[in-house]
Amino acid sequence: MQRNVSNTIHNDSISEVTVTERRKxxxxxxxxxxxxxxxxxxxxxYFLIFHYGPMxxxxxxxxxxxxxxxxxxxxxxxxxxxxxxxxxxxxxDLLWNTLSISLYxxxxxxxxxxxxxxxxxxxxxxxxxxxxxxxxxxxHFISVxxxxxxxxxxxxxxxxxxxxxxxxxxxxxxxxxxxPAWFKTMYVLSGVWQSTGxxxxxxxxxxxxxxxxxxxxxxxDGASRFRRIISINIPTIIPTITILLILSIGSILGVGFxxxxxxxxxxxxxxxxxxxxxxxxxxxxxVQYSFSTAVGLFNxxxxxxxxxxxxxxxxxxxxxxxx
Amino acid sequence: MAAVIKESKTDRLFLICNxxxxxxxxxxxxxxxVYILSASISTPSYVNSxxxxxxxxxxxxxxxxxxxxxxxxxxxxxxxxxxxVVGTLINLLVTLPAxxxxxxxxxxxxxxxxxxxxxxxxxxxxxxPTYLIVKQLGLVNSMWALILPGAASVWNIIVARTxxxxxxxxxxxEAAHMDGCTNLRLFLKIVVxxxxxxxxxxxxxxxxxHWNSYFNALVYLNDQSKYPLQMVLxxxxxxxxxxxxxxxxxxxxxxxxxxxxxxxxxxxxxYAVIIVATLPIIAVYPFVQRYFVQGVMIGSVKG
Numbered sequence: 001m002q003r004n005v006s007n008t009i010h011n012d013s014i015s016e017v018t019v020t021e022r023r024k025x026x027x028x029x030x031x032x033x034x035x036x037x038x039x040x041x042x043x044x045x046y047f048l049i050f051h052y053g054p055m056x057x058x059x060x061x062x063x064x065x066x067x068x069x070x071x072x073x074x075x076x077x078x079x080x081x082x083x084x085x086x087x088x089x090x091x092x093d094l095l096w097n098t099l100s101i102s103l104y105x106x107x108x109x110x111x112x113x114x115x116x117x118x119x120x121x122x123x124x125x126x127x128x129x130x131x132x133x134x135x136x137x138x139x140h141f142i143s144v145x146x147x148x149x150x151x152x153x154x155x156x157x158x159x160x161x162x163x164x165x166x167x168x169x170x171x172x173x174x175x176x177x178x179x180p181a182w183f184k185t186m187y188v189l190s191g192v193w194q195s196t197g198x199x200x201x202x203x204x205x206x207x208x209x210x211x212x213x214x215x216x217x218x219x220x221d222g223a224s225r226f227r228r229i230i231s232i233n234i235p236t237i238i239p240t241i242t243i244l245l246i247l248s249i250g251s252i253l254g255v256g257f258x259x260x261x262x263x264x265x266x267x268x269x270x271x272x273x274x275x276x277x278x279x280x281x282x283x284x285x286x287v288q289y290s291f292s293t294a295v296g297l298f299n300x301x302x303x304x305x306x307x308x309x310x311x312x313x314x315x316x317x318x319x320x321x322x323x
Numbered sequence: 324m325a326a327v328i329k330e331s332k333t334d335r336l337f338l339i340c341n342x343x344x345x346x347x348x349x350x351x352x353x354x355x356x357v358y359i360l361s362a363s364i365s366t367p368s369y370v371n372s373x374x375x376x377x378x379x380x381x382x383x384x385x386x387x388x389x390x391x392x393x394x395x396x397x398x399x400x401x402x403x404x405x406x407x408v409v410g411t412l413i414n415l416l417v418t419l420p421a422x423x424x425x426x427x428x429x430x431x432x433x434x435x436x437x438x439x440x441x442x443x444x445x446x447x448x449x450x451x452p453t454y455l456i457v458k459q460l461g462l463v464n465s466m467w468a469l470i471l472p473g474a475a476s477v478w479n480i481i482v483a484r485t486x487x488x489x490x491x492x493x494x495x496x497e498a499a500h501m502d503g504c505t506n507l508r509l510f511l512k513i514v515v516x517x518x519x520x521x522x523x524x525x526x527x528x529x530x531x532x533h534w535n536s537y538f539n540a541l542v543y544l545n546d547q548s549k550y551p552l553q554m555v556l557x558x559x560x561x562x563x564x565x566x567x568x569x570x571x572x573x574x575x576x577x578x579x580x581x582x583x584x585x586x587x588x589x590x591x592x593x594y595a596v597i598i599v600a601t602l603p604i605i606a607v608y609p610f611v612q613r614y615f616v617q618g619v620m621i622g623s624v625k626g
Contacts, residue, residue, distance in 0.1 A: 033429060035506035042417045044436065123345060141605065144537065145556045145557045197348075
């Protein structure tokens with residue numbers, strides 16, 4: 001408070017004095033809290049080394065990386081690697097697989113948590129609600145390896161229980177694990193099983209902000225439950241929906257590649273190979289560092305552009321956006 | 324009056340449908356879990372033939388015996404516990420101090436640091452450049468390669484920062500400063516003890532992440548004796564399945580019979596190993612559920 005007063009007084013006097021004074025007070029504000037820099041130092045170093053370090057390393061996408069010569073001294077090759085990728089026969093397959101898995105997942109996986117949250121919200125607090133919530137949240141904590149193991153076991157052609165159910169229902173079961181036509185559906189549905197419950201939490205938080213008076217007034221006017229959900233609950237969670245939608249579109253080329261990598265096999269490759277698994281294979285298995293980095297850079301550049309574009313559109317058309 | 328009754332009738336119909344919908348979701352989520360539990364203690368032939376589809380049949384604990392005899396699983400278990408404990412500690416030591424510094428309005432450079440952290444949420448160097456850094460630091464094939472590249476998450480820093488901002492009153496800090504308390508002491512003696520809920524949330528988020536991760540181990544570890552549990556599970560659950568089914572198709576007659584018996588046992592082991600690997604988290608989870616939920620909600624306020 002006192003400092004502010006003295007600052008304004010100095011502002012009225014000669015400007016040169018003000019500048020030095022300000023510099024002094026800024027220096028004072030920095031040194032007085034010097035320990036805060038100590039506190040943030042580990043995080044600063046972590047992001048510098050493990051995030052900005054790799055960003056510096058992105059230049060090998062435009063170089064011919066030779067481990068012996070290091071990142072800086074490897075020769076530049078311009079867009080050679082990008083050209084090779086765009087002109088390759090697998091480029092469109094990879095792009096199509098990545099996009100279609102993502103959009104499929106978005107189309108099925110995005111609305112379901114909203115519907116389930118709206119349904120949870122209509123149920124009175126009590127044992128039933130608590131039990132259902134606990135059980136539906138739980139799969140979120142199953143590791144991706146166990147998840148892949150469950151999928152493989154359940155869909156195993158000779159013994160899998162899901163195959164058995166399909167046969168009991170009188171159909172002949174397709175080979176869900178190896179048939180490329182089924183891969184994407186299996187990927188998306190297992191994701192729905194694992195994350196729909198957990199996804200409701202954020203919407204339930206938003207729904208708890210609904211003003212009860214709105215509902216009371218609507219009941220007075222004779223509005224049915226369904227009507228009240230449509231006219232009160234859904235509009236309340238629209239901002240949350242918008243922001244989550246922007247975020248998921250922003251990562252549309254970032255599919256859950258850890259799961260895909262585990263479910264991939266030689267037979268379903270034509271529909272399960274996505275950009276990220278390709279980057280892993282060419283980079284770390286086939287050791288084509290520069291080419292793989294170029295493909296990865298293409299991926300994250302598209303993601304960044306998509307995120308910014310979708311956010312712009314959201315800001316223009318609605319008042320909700322990330323920034 | 325008639326109108327009111329009619330209204331409540333449609334409402335009741337709606338509520339019934341609603342309960343039905345929730346109940347179906349509940350059963351769909353619960354069924355695979357019950358099936359795996361039952362299968363892990365049933366005789367393999369009943370499981371594989373589909374005779375066992377809900378409750379255990381021909382109860383046997385051989386699957387679990389096989390798991391307990393398997394030294395690979397135990398080594399993996401030990402490694403995972405080590406990586407999870409050390410990793411989570413480092414996560415907290417990086418996240419909490421940084422979050423506290425960022426929560427202080429009088430911290431000069433707050434915007435710069437926040438901006439620097441946020442950029443990494445939207446743009447990353449990618450797999451290979453990160454791999455090259457880890458390799459250059461000499462971390463390949465050590466547990467630090469699993470821990471240091473994920474030492475903090477921007478999201479968790481934001482969550483903790485939001486918590487500090489909303490729960491540690493500014494007056495408390497001013498009073499502490501008046502008394503000549505330094506920032507470091509303030510953080511250690513006042514802020515940390517007041518923040519046990521957020522520390523629990525952070526520890527749980529990070530801990531589950533370490534327990535469940537396999538990809539960094541796949542990329543950075545060469546030594547099988549250093550493999551965490553998830554890598555061992557990958558060998559048992561994912562890789563072996565592919566090899567047995569491929570071989571099963573090629574052989575015939577007696578060889579196939581022997582193969583089938585072996586496959587039976589392998590399947591039983593799978594169910595048991597799924598339970599053993601997931602149990603620690605599933606057992607702890609109901610008790611800490613409210614913390615998880617809190618964490619997601621604190622994050623969503625700012626998100």
